[in-house]
Amino acid sequence: MTKNPTVIKWLEEMKELLTPDQVMWIDGSDAQRDALRKEACESGEMIELNQELLPGCYLHRTNPNDVARVEDRTFICTSTKEDAGPTNNWCAPEEMYKKLYNIARGSYKGETMYIVPFSMGPIGSPLAKVGIEVTDSIYVVLNMLIMTRVSPKVMEVLGDSNDWVRCLHSRCDIDPEYRYICQFPEDNTIISVNSGYGGNVLLGKKCFALRIASYQGWKEGWMAEHMLILGLENPKGEVKYIAAAFPSACGKTNLAMLIPPEYLRKKGYKVWTIGDDIAWMRIGEDGRLYAINPENGFFGVAPGTNEKSNFNALASTKEGTIFTNVAHDLSNNTVWWEGLNKDLPTNANDWKGNKWDPAKFDKADKTTCAANPNSRFTAPAKNCPCISEEFDKGAGVPISAIVFGGRRAKTAPLVYQSKSWENGVFVGSAMASETTAAAAGAVGVVRRDPMAMLPFCGYNMADYFQHWLDMGKKLGDKAPKIFNVNWFRTDDDGNFLWPGFGDNMRVLNWILDRCEGKAEATETAIGYVPMPEDIDLTDLDMDMDTLKSILTVDKDMWTKEATEIEEHYKKFGDKLPNELREQLENLKAAL
């Protein structure tokens, strides 16, 4: 399959370490994929769903101890602890290699070692990068075939180069005590053991395209971000691109595929999806920032996805999709999850494979759910009805606006614009959000999650902030404008005050108008907030007072916020860029 000496050497090492009975190169062909699907169904690893209703679709259940990313077991193994920084778990590379090799040694015995050569980004694009994942899991292979570009062409494009990422995955015993997700950015290496869940094992995704790539971007002068990318077409047919960073399970997939409200659709507004989770961005020849989506599919949150909330995501899952940890509707051999529709299935198995009793379902108690709150679909991007024609082109799209956001019941207004690039970097660095089921641990706790990259930055976050500031200096007046949004403001009873989903388009329009200097704003201590009349409420059952209430910047809350940001900044010590310290002082003074 390859003559690349660096590849051959590493694969030999892996074979010796893992001692598989057989080795199989994955070539991306339909025939090989079909044979693997068959094998996985025979062994019970996957369940074939109703092929008339859901052709090429399968259900998989992970071990109940293994349903989300594990941040406390994720390590950045750089030579020095300082290079990993205060927000990452760190271990010296030699020590971690030794530990992981001891865990993985002999673990493929009696099994097949699958070798998956993949490209993150369109194969051969100057913005793309190559990886090779070895795994003992057919489920992982089949997911990688959807989420990345797998083809013998990947190895051709790589040639004899050593610029590729080594990805070792071994399920071992799915033992949480010995579960480790480790990145070695200096060696372009990832090792994941004792897990079978998405972000822990589809190593092209968070491990490579964010943790390793963010480090590469820092060294090579580009950016790898936890961002969706969408194109917004106006009635004149002009398309402007927006990249948006929200923490896990905070609305990226939904925003990336939104359907504009009817009155805007009638005027000719459209949204095109480029990506729903990750953006790689470089400065183009014209000095603007260009983004590609390095992925080839969507690994989306199932619960809450329905025809109304996200028609395009649901449509994407109708063919060639793998569902993980959703409920199995036995009445017609399809899938179900909370929020799909109001018809609770009466003959279904829950995500653990046990008979589910809808009578015991209690909305407020997640343990009674049929689907795991972090259950997911792995769907081919090409299925998406609104996929952009730029998606598969390697050139990338020029970004007009960068948007940060999170889940904040109070404090953050619906939308505001930062006062400058530096101020925007400050806004991103101070971002906070309530935690979700996407990672193991408590849910609903507010934590600082700078640029939605807290679990994904592969180096010292203070250096990462500096890298953002440096990129802004290079971009100069061609830099995208930076905004912050919050779809999740609630009333005192916990009800969302903003309708969200497709109606978020109303906010995107204001954002693009601001980029073109067309919309007014009020200057506040934190940035520019829209005049209430500039957020179009046509056809919406919302009164002006409610809108005004979610646009307010409360002085007391923000004074408290500033104190908390100061506390958050202390972690970074002297490494915190001075510009950010100044930005914090400016905020305090303005308040």
Ligand code: GTP
């Ligand atoms: P990851 O794949 O984990 O990175 O998540 P994501 O950022 O793509 O989040 P996703 O779009 O899957 O949304 C997660 C949850 O937030 C789902 O339950 C959605 O229904 C909900 N959600 C998304 N957008 C909105 C919104 O505008 N308003 C409200 N209230 N909920 C939303």
Ligand code: SPV
């Ligand atoms: C996230 O948690 O941000 C995800 C899902 O996109 S995972 O692939 O598990 O990281």
Ligand code: MN
């Ligand atoms: Mn994500």
